[in-house]
């Protein structure tokens with residue numbers, strides 16, 4: 001009986017250690033996860049932006065960033081491993097002290113004749129049996145703590161709310177005609193109104209119109225058009241499509257009416273066809289080819305080793321910037337958008353191809369069953385000459401708005417852009 005009490009005394013001791021350990025290990029594992037996240041982010045950024053890294057000769061800087069994230073992760077891992085390394089021997093030590101205790105007291109009791117040797121041996125065996133699972137448990141603590149921390153990180157990611165939320169009671173955007181209205185729109189990325197990226201932007205694009213957006217780098221052109229598919233929400237004011245605030249429209253239905261070719265022509269690993277049909281995987285071959293033709297991409301795609309089935313990306317062929325842009329345009333056209341947005345999508349395309357592209361676009365849009373409102377962000381004045389409306393953006397404000405013939409009369413800033421480009425090379429750049 002006394003031996004039993006002795007054994008019981010060990011249980012809280014071990015439980016206490018287990019508790020202390022898990023309390024200490026959990027935050028450590030969380031840190032390890034964070035460091036791992038950081039490492040992945042650095043790596044992903046480097047891969048996605050490898051051209052930018054190279055163009056600005058920042059390789060050394062990026063290698064340093066990676067190194068730093070890597071060392072941090074290693075240090076955190078070492079701390080956790082140390083803790084585990086201490087835990088297991090400690091548990092074994094306690095166990096064996098227990099065995100010594102039982103043998104010690106049992107031995108004394110045997111000598112004084114109150115216990116038989118057999119009972120003492122039995123007690124030692126019981127002790128081992130009882131404590132062995134506890135040992136195992138201690139061994140499992142590391143993985144359990146790690147799993148717990150991982151689960152928490154997963155939940156954090158799953159729970160993270162996007163900046164743009166679906167409003168309660170939002171409706172699908174039915175039968176959009178494509179009238180886009182910016183009503184005193186202010187926007188800042190930080191939500192802090194002291195440094196607005198867009199300030200008091202108001203204009204209307206009627207259905208079927210082509211709106212060209214001109215402005216210096218960083219003036220807010222991309223930001224402005226990103227508000228239409230609600231990549232971000234306005235800080236104040238409203239963006240309306242056919243009179244409905246985009247925040248009151250179901251995101252899916254809003255974005256499915258919009259075809260957009262981003263400034264960075266992002267292509268994914270896969271075939272050319274997969275990249276073009278990205279927004280409409282069920283499109284027929286004829287539709288894919290029609291979109292590619294309008295985007296002036298059909299001819300070069302045909303000349304690729306496997307035509308539309310050519311793999312692009314990491315293991316496949318490498319495309320030029322202009323080719324990537326044209327595939328991105330084909331992707332935007334294929335969804336038959338009511339609103340088409342091309343963000344500087346022809347910057348890497350030569351001017352002749354661009355003129356053909358604009359003609360083909362006109363024809364494709366004229367032949368479609370619905371009107372398409374176009375937003376074209378462009379550097380070249382030649383691209384914007386025929387637009388129904390030209391917005392000149394300067395530091396987030398509309399500096400001038402009108403047609404080419406109006407602006408050339410009235411807007412000094414437009415005149416300046418115009419003459420500087422005509423004075424430049426024949427390419428207009």
Ligand SMILES: Nc1ncnc2c1ncn2[C@@H]1O[C@H](COP(=O)(O)OP(=O)(O)O)[C@@H](O)[C@H]1O
Pocket residue numbers: 189197215216217218219220221222223224
């Ligand atoms: N995701 C972002 N977060 C914070 N600031 C941004 C972000 N994107 C752009 N900006 C800033 O907003 C301003 C306008 O950028 P942008 O709309 O890309 O201009 P543009 O397309 O005319 O070159 C710039 O000062 C830029 O640094």
Ligand SMILES: [Mg+2]
Pocket residue numbers: 221222223263343344
């Ligand atoms: Mg831009």
